[in-house]
Amino acid sequence: MPNSSTATAKPRALSLAQPTADSMHLGNYLGALRQWVGMQDEFEAFFGVANLHSYNEWPSPEELHERTLATAAQIIGAGIDPDRSVVFVQSQIPEHTQLMWTLACMTGFGQASRMTQFKDKSAKRGVDTTNVGLFTYPILMAADILIYQADKVPVGEDQRQHLELTRDLAERFNARYGDTFVVPDAHILASVGKIQDLQEPTAKMSKSAASPNGLINLLDDPKKNTKKFKSAVTDSGSEITYDFENKPGVSNLLSILSAISGTPVPQLVEEFDGKLYGHLKVAVAEAVADEVSPIRARALELLDDRAELERLLDRGAEKARTVAYATTKAVYDKIGMLI
Numbered sequence: 068m069p070n071s072s073t074a075t076a077k078p079r080a081l082s083l084a085q086p087t088a089d090s091m092h093l094g095n096y097l098g099a100l101r102q103w104v105g106m107q108d109e110f111e112a113f114f115g116v117a118n119l120h121s122y123n124e125w126p127s128p129e130e131l132h133e134r135t136l137a138t139a140a141q142i143i144g145a146g147i148d149p150d151r152s153v154v155f156v157q158s159q160i161p162e163h164t165q166l167m168w169t170l171a172c173m174t175g176f177g178q179a180s181r182m183t184q185f186k187d188k189s190a191k192r193g194v195d196t197t198n199v200g201l202f203t204y205p206i207l208m209a210a211d212i213l214i215y216q217a218d219k220v221p222v223g224e225d226q227r228q229h230l231e232l233t234r235d236l237a238e239r240f241n242a243r244y245g246d247t248f249v250v251p252d253a254h255i256l257a258s259v260g261k262i263q264d265l266q267e268p269t270a271k272m273s274k275s276a277a278s279p280n281g282l283i284n285l286l287d288d289p290k291k292n293t294k295k296f297k298s299a300v301t302d303s304g305s306e307i308t309y310d311f312e313n314k315p316g317v318s319n320l321l322s323i324l325s326a327i328s329g330t331p332v333p334q335l336v337e338e339f340d341g342k343l344y345g346h347l348k349v350a351v352a353e354a355v356a357d358e359v360s361p362i363r364a365r366a367l368e369l370l371d372d373r374a375e376l377e378r379l380l381d382r383g384a385e386k387a388r389t390v391a392y393a394t395t396k397a398v399y400d401k402i403g404m405l406i
């Protein structure tokens with residue numbers, strides 16, 4: 068196998084986040100970003116903003132631009148250290164789309180057609196608005212991963228099939244041309260318990276929620292978030308117990324508090340024995356504010372100082388490009404493509 072990490076002995080981890088909203092929400096943070104932060108010791112880490120992928124949702128130019136920077140600022144704000152890890156924006160590394168073409172020519176039409184995310188999304192959008200970019204999305208993702216010779220790819224369960232495709236493509240290329248790509252492993256992120264909408268606790272927290280009051284955004288004023296916690300929907304009765312079936316509101320608050328504090332849910336239930344819903348709401352609001360406030364402050368500081376943010380991203384792009392170019396060159400040499 069090619070050595071993924073020539074500069075360090077550590078294995079390499081890589082993941083990208085799509086810049087789909089003006090702010091990441093608490094579910095994104097607990098489900099992915101916070102876990103990325105914890106991987107920086109063990110891995111040589113590459114974390115990027117998948118703005119090429121997000122273009123498929125047709126954001127306006129302003130949205131795409133602002134959300135790309137805001138996502139990068141939140142990644143850094145959350146604790147991905149640009150001195151230790153590589154923080155980059157996908158569109159600044161043209162080799163991603165270059166490698167995508169090579170991989171596209173090795174992907175069976177049938178195999179790409181079987182991607183469940185493509186099937187779901189294209190069924191929702193309908194034939195008239197489904198574009199070829201949605202179809203090749205997983206191949207671009209495979210290029211994102213293989214171009215950095217990543218060993219581990221932290222992603223949610225919904226990306227497992229895309230990782231399988233990536234591994235397949237790496238193996239297919241290696242079998243045909245000799246060892247070129249590291250065959251990456253998916254590192255399925257720990258499910259942090261359910262992080263549900265505060266107004267509709269039977270639904271996952273999501274930017275497309277019916278009411279903005281159910282959504283906790285990292286970049287929002289902590290006072291605004293505290294208010295949302297205080298007006299979170301709770302359930303009939305007054306006992307604080309963990310029972311998503313019958314008490315989804317209270318269970319969601321317990322689940323969030325547990326994820327933030329690391330205290331197991333049963334212990335929280337004991338601690339809140341005899342207390343009121345209001346006490347739990349205040350405790351969750353405070354715990355979230357304590358964790359999120361410094362992240363928000365650092366992210367907003369970077370968004371206020373565009374020159375500094377762009378400097379950090381340019382530096383990340385430069386580091387990323389060194390690796391991406393080396394892989395592209397190796398691939399082109401092997402397949403007989405002039406570079």
Ligand code: TRP
Pocket residue numbers: 081082083084085117120207208211212220221222226
């Ligand atoms: N498709 C991923 C998602 O929606 C984002 C992504 C793009 C990604 N490229 C990647 C994740 C490469 C891991 C590695 O979450």
